[in-house]
Amino acid sequence: MTHPPPGHGTRPRRASPKPARHALTRRATAAALALARRHGLPAGDDPAVLGNVFSLTLHLRPAPVVARVATRMPRLRSPIGDWLRMELEVTAYLAAQGAPVVSPSAELPPGPHLEDGFAISFWTWLEPDPDRVATTADCAAMLGDLHAVLRTYPGELPLMCANDVPRGLALLDATGDVLSPAEKDLVRSAAAELAPFMAAPPGDLQPLHGDAYPANLLATRRAGLVWIDFEDVCRGPVEWDLATMMDAGVVRDLLPALAAHR
Incomplete structure (x- = not known):
């Protein structure tokens, strides 16, 4: 999400x-x-x-x-x-x-x-482990293996943000005062700036989790760390999943390995 x-x-x-x-x-x-x-x-x-x-x-x-x-x-x-x-x-x-x-x-x-x-x-249902909380470092450590399996998925998937951004923009005016007029303008300008990238993402595209941040990595007692919430699954460059971790330091550490892999 x-x-x-x-x-x-x-x-x-x-x-x-x-x-x-x-x-x-x-x-x-x-x-x-x-x-x-x-x-x-x-x-x-x-x-x-x-x-x-x-x-x-x-x-x-x-x-x-x-x-x-x-x-x-x-x-x-x-x-x-x-x-x-x-x-x-x-x-x-x-x-x-x-x-x-x-x-x-x-x-x-x-x-x-x-x-x-x-x-x-x-x-x-998997029983959570109350003594373990997933971190962005955990996401980074597990994301490469998840991407490797996702690459073999044979089904069709939408391009990242293909539907969310247009529908989200259409709903902006229905948010009342949750967002200020300046914040709404910022969202619209950011969407316009990113539109070419979202319409034709550069690099190799593959299936992605779509929202690979720590809240979507569940710590369980018996199965360890497991991924949840694939409702944002899509196609795009793997950098998109890195960005959704929302940790610039972890992403910077991952980029050299990603470049070497390519």
Whole structure:
């Protein structure tokens, strides 16, 4: 996923519409539980919320299943079912090749499903390791192996940012005062400057994770570090994944090795 802009602390932010957010979360939770139970999954009444930003991610305890419900992501990506299907297919392929990823669920059909207007996918639950937190150094150490397996993926993938940037720009005016007029102008000018690069990226293109920063590398008790969240999977130069790590020092250290490999 793309990362939210940092706050500036000098301009008041619009209050979060909490009642609407809570209502959406309740509906999405109910949809995930209803769908899981219809497939015979022994899901309890108290799923653990693992994340709730662009999608609602739930551990359907006690079952070893995680449900991800697309709540806000359809505003940026439509039809959302196509994106979820691509993510499931890529991750299933990587898992079959032995890559360290969280795989689609084997407890019930992984989807994508449509329930009460929500697109839902199901994933394998892996117990997190509370004593281990992934770092950009971990991402750097593991990214080359992930790219090597991704290069063998036989399916079609979109070019990086092919859809996100145009749709994101179209939604800018709907952000209210979350972004100031100056910030919106900055986003538009940056998009215009990068447009030639995004339309025709230089160098060799290959399948990428698309968002290879530490929050998408999960530390687990039994499987060690595993990649998650391939909903930004795309084609592009490997430097794109390096940039998404958001650590200039780590990227600088990696570039000589990348150049030597080429």
